[in-house]
Amino acid sequence: MNTFLMSRRAILKASSILLASTALPQIARAQAPQKGGRLIVAADSEPKNLNPAIVASNGVFFLSSKVVEPLAEASFDAPDGLAPRLATAWEGSADGLTASFKLREGVKWHDGRPFTSADVAFSALQLWKPLQNLGRIVFKNLETVETPDEHTAVFKFSKPTPFQLIRNALPALTSVVPKHIYEQGKIESNPANVAPVGTGPFKFAEHRPGEYYRLERNPDYWEEGQPLLDEIIYRVLPDRAAAAGALETEEIGLAAFSAVPLADLARISKVPGIQVITKGYEALTYQLIVEINHRRKELADLKVRRAIAHAIDKDFVVKTIFLGYATASTGPVPVNDRQFYTPEVETYPFDIAKANALLDEAGYIAGSNGKRFTLKLLPAPYFSETRQFGDYLRQALAAVGIDAEIVNNDSAAHQKAVYTDHAFDLAVAPPVFRGDPAISTTILVRSGTPDGVPFSNQGGYANAAIDTIIDDAASTINDKERVALYGAFQKAVASDLPLINVAEWGFITVARSAVKNVSNNPRWAVSNWADTWIEQ
Amino acid sequence: MNRTLTLVRRRLLTALPVLLIVVCATFLLLEAAPGDAVDAYILSSGGGDAELIAKLRIEWGLDQSAVSRLGVYVWSLLHGDLGWSVLFGRPISSVILERLPTTLLLMTGAIALSFFLGTSLGIVAGARPGSIQDRLLSIGSLILYAIPGFWLGLVLAIIFAVHLRWLPSAGIESIASGKHGMARVLDIARHLVLPVVSLGMIYLALYIRMMRTGMAEAWRQDFVRGLRARGLPRAIIVRRIVRNALLPLVTMLGVQCAAMLGGSVVIESVFAVPGFGRLAHEAVSARDTPLLLGVILSSAVLVILVNLVVDAVYAWLDPRIGSTGASA
Numbered sequence: 042m043n044t045f046l047m048s049r050r051a052i053l054k055a056s057s058i059l060l061a062s063t064a065l066p067q068i069a070r071a072q073a074p075q076k077g078g079r080l081i082v083a084a085d086s087e088p089k090n091l092n093p094a095i096v097a098s099n100g101v102f103f104l105s106s107k108v109v110e111p112l113a114e115a116s117f118d119a120p121d122g123l124a125p126r127l128a129t130a131w132e133g134s135a136d137g138l139t140a141s142f143k144l145r146e147g148v149k150w151h152d153g154r155p156f157t158s159a160d161v162a163f164s165a166l167q168l169w170k171p172l173q174n175l176g177r178i179v180f181k182n183l184e185t186v187e188t189p190d191e192h193t194a195v196f197k198f199s200k201p202t203p204f205q206l207i208r209n210a211l212p213a214l215t216s217v218v219p220k221h222i223y224e225q226g227k228i229e230s231n232p233a234n235v236a237p238v239g240t241g242p243f244k245f246a247e248h249r250p251g252e253y254y255r256l257e258r259n260p261d262y263w264e265e266g267q268p269l270l271d272e273i274i275y276r277v278l279p280d281r282a283a284a285a286g287a288l289e290t291e292e293i294g295l296a297a298f299s300a301v302p303l304a305d306l307a308r309i310s311k312v313p314g315i316q317v318i319t320k321g322y323e324a325l326t327y328q329l330i331v332e333i334n335h336r337r338k339e340l341a342d343l344k345v346r347r348a349i350a351h352a353i354d355k356d357f358v359v360k361t362i363f364l365g366y367a368t369a370s371t372g373p374v375p376v377n378d379r380q381f382y383t384p385e386v387e388t389y390p391f392d393i394a395k396a397n398a399l400l401d402e403a404g405y406i407a408g409s410n411g412k413r414f415t416l417k418l419l420p421a422p423y424f425s426e427t428r429q430f431g432d433y434l435r436q437a438l439a440a441v442g443i444d445a446e447i448v449n450n451d452s453a454a455h456q457k458a459v460y461t462d463h464a465f466d467l468a469v470a471p472p473v474f475r476g477d478p479a480i481s482t483t484i485l486v487r488s489g490t491p492d493g494v495p496f497s498n499q500g501g502y503a504n505a506a507i508d509t510i511i512d513d514a515a516s517t518i519n520d521k522e523r524v525a526l527y528g529a530f531q532k533a534v535a536s537d538l539p540l541i542n543v544a545e546w547g548f549i550t551v552a553r554s555a556v557k558n559v560s561n562n563p564r565w566a567v568s569n570w571a572d573t574w575i576e577q
Numbered sequence: 578m579n580r581t582l583t584l585v586r587r588r589l590l591t592a593l594p595v596l597l598i599v600v601c602a603t604f605l606l607l608e609a610a611p612g613d614a615v616d617a618y619i620l621s622s623g624g625g626d627a628e629l630i631a632k633l634r635i636e637w638g639l640d641q642s643a644v645s646r647l648g649v650y651v652w653s654l655l656h657g658d659l660g661w662s663v664l665f666g667r668p669i670s671s672v673i674l675e676r677l678p679t680t681l682l683l684m685t686g687a688i689a690l691s692f693f694l695g696t697s698l699g700i701v702a703g704a705r706p707g708s709i710q711d712r713l714l715s716i717g718s719l720i721l722y723a724i725p726g727f728w729l730g731l732v733l734a735i736i737f738a739v740h741l742r743w744l745p746s747a748g749i750e751s752i753a754s755g756k757h758g759m760a761r762v763l764d765i766a767r768h769l770v771l772p773v774v775s776l777g778m779i780y781l782a783l784y785i786r787m788m789r790t791g792m793a794e795a796w797r798q799d800f801v802r803g804l805r806a807r808g809l810p811r812a813i814i815v816r817r818i819v820r821n822a823l824l825p826l827v828t829m830l831g832v833q834c835a836a837m838l839g840g841s842v843v844i845e846s847v848f849a850v851p852g853f854g855r856l857a858h859e860a861v862s863a864r865d866t867p868l869l870l871g872v873i874l875s876s877a878v879l880v881i882l883v884n885l886v887v888d889a890v891y892a893w894l895d896p897r898i899g900s901t902g903a904s905a
Contacts, residue, residue, distance in 0.1 A: 174619075174629065230666075247753075250672070272753075276849075278849045279855065280747075286735065292745065451861075451862060452620050452621070453612030453613065455612075461616070481624065491626075495616075
């Protein structure tokens with residue numbers, strides 16, 4: 042345990058030096074970035090559609106963010122936490138009906154054509170709003186995009202839309218694709234969906250299915266002197282054990298998104314020439330939650346839900362399942378969020394006696410076999426941590442006399458069982474907090490979502506008061522009022538427990554020490570890597 | 578030779594209903610699995626709303642009944658069309674043709690390794706049943722037989738790729754290396770060593786055991802007793818025994834070919850080899866029924882072809898087979 046703590050400290054130190062190297066010019070000069078080289082990274086999947094303007098998911102961004110750029114990217118130190126990319130300035134109107142963007146000049150698409158406001162208007166109206174999984178929610182009231190000149194785009198909304206939400210959605214939801222390529226034929230079957238064309242620092246070069254993707258340097262990139270790498274190769278390694286080995290043999294230079302299992306980190310952090318980095322995922326926080334089917338009479342009782350919350354030892358989950366690489370949750374907004382998080386909510390400290398008392402009070406007295414009632418528990422299969430937490434939850438519930446039967450499914454079967462058929466009592470899910478509760482968080486609680494929608498409230502929970510808060514926040518223009526509404530939302534969720542937030546985590550990057558400028562923004566793994574370089 | 582041709586023709590005819598059964602059974606099995614291709618896709622792409630989900634179901638034909646989809650599939654199959662993969666967004670035939678060479682290389686390598694090495698070790702063990710080398714080989718083959726394939730693969734990778742650095746840990750060739758001709762062949766061969774050995778080792782034990790048992794039995798037969806009584810050298814007797822014990826192994830070869838396709842799912846994932854096994858796994862996770870059917874159909878054709886060759890070789894080796902209609 043002691044050596045583990047030591048290595049954790051070493052990791053933190055290493056990553057703080059890394060941060061300092063980007064912040065302090067004198068250190069940067071001591072280690073002048075070198076140009077050239079090929080960075081090979083591990084990829085665990087080959088998305089069918091690589092167009093981030095249609096599929097806003099981390100699996101797609103991981104590759105396409107280097108090719109196709111958004112209007113702005115998340116940043117540790119810039120105002121509003123946003124660094125300009127294709128847009129250089131942005132402003133929302135006081136009535137919430139317009140949002141104006143000043144676009145970068147002198148930017149060229151990879152095929153040499155100039156980037157203009159027409160591309161932004163086309164992407165917004167033809168892709169983000171009608172086709173993109175998340176854009177369909179955020180840009181639902183977008184009516185037109187006016188283009189007074191080649192470098193100005195003015196978004197017009199039919200209903201007041203908080204500019205705060207638009208701003209928070211910029212990094213993930215506003216990838217701009219070329220109009221001249223997408224206006225031919227059907228957008229969904231455009232060849233550029235599998236071989237993306239963008240304005241980014243790297244051009245898409247080739248895909249060998251089952252083997253690798255290759256991106257090559259864009260010599261005409263708008264940022265002078267970037268990118269630094271000649272090539273990025275995404276090597277397909279489906280087996281999680283393979284990434285650690287490939288890093289040690291220098292067959293790959295970097296594995297992001299915890300491609301190296303947590304259990305391997307303590308060992309691999311001691312291998313010379315390898316660094317373990319916990320930074321760079323602050324804007325990609327995953328939340329471990331217990332979804333509750335409120336159609337079950339026992340679970341419709343708040344006392345039972347509170348008893349379950351008291352029965353879960355969050356610190357144990359963080360220490361044992363996440364090996365310390367996570368934070369215990371207090372509510373539906375993660376602790377590391379700087380805009381919306383409030384700690385002033387009801388909390389449920391680990392207390393078995395209290396849990397038992399609450400269950401007794403609710404009238405579910407243990408029978409002669411020590412069991413109060415039986416529940417069906419479906420852990421999501423997407424992460425080993427969600428499955429392990431399922432096993433833990435079963436034991437934790439057993440300790441308070443609730444018998445949980447675990448049902449294991451693969452992804453497609455889990456999606457059908459939980460989100461379409463509602464054939465669950467409790468489920469373990471890993472939703473993502475995407476910088477604003479309106480993007481993909483309130484949907485976990487809001488009533489009225491049709492069956493079959495994943496990562497949404499499918500537990501039959503309906504609370505008019507909470508629904509009102511959610512709807513008000515979705516149309517409140519003033520930043521402060523909106524933050525206050527989401528504060529109320531967090532309080533209401535924590536006290537009524539439509540779901541139980543257990544822990545939240547970012548991923549881990551493991552890289553060769555020669556790879557520099559790793560994790561220098563809060564969405565690093567899915568940002569453009571223009572300033573990443575390799576020490577030769 | 579005419580006899581062999583008749584056999585081949587008859588085998589091909591009986592293969593057709595087999596293939597049809599394979600298609601229908603696989604389709605129904607995957608149909609019975611909860612969740613469809615849209616469920617899998619929506620999850621992999623981070624979610625979507627109800628309208629999008631409904632639209633995709635219509636686009637991918639999943640709003641049709643299972644029976645009509647099976648009908649459409651079989652109809653296009655009869656026209657030589659394997660269909661369209663929603664997972665890859667490409668025609669299935671192109672996906673399969675891309676993976677076929679890799680799978681054939683891996684399988685041939687593994688089958689050759691397990692057959693030749695297994696038979697040779699079996700001969701060593703069976704030459705003197707009960708001897709020290711027989712006991713050691715029996716224990717060794719039992720241990721090999723008990724080892725799970727993925728574990729063996731991982732251990733071999735850790736030893737030979739991570740620690741000794743003799744061989745690459747994953748992939749089928751060096752990435753974007755620009756190698757051509759002989760250099761590329763050698764590169765692929767180097768990459769194939771670990772997956773071929775891991776896959777071959779799992780099935781090696783079976784050949785050792787079979788060959789050994791066959792020989793041990795043959796030792797007790799009259800013709801061997803006769804040979805020994807005539808005072809023939811041991812080496813010659815062993816050779817006669819081997820020839821007799823070898824026949825069942827040829828049969829085994831055909832059966833193993835099918836089993837190995839199953840084993841390659843795991844080995845291909847461990848070593849990141851883009852072959853059929855991984856393709857089948859991806860197709861099941863994505864509920865891409867036509868793709869899985871395509872993989873299974875081509876594997877079935879492969880197995881039927883191998884068995885055909887085995888039968889032909891058999892008929893040629895053993896004059897009793899195929900001489901009357903009944904025994905084929």
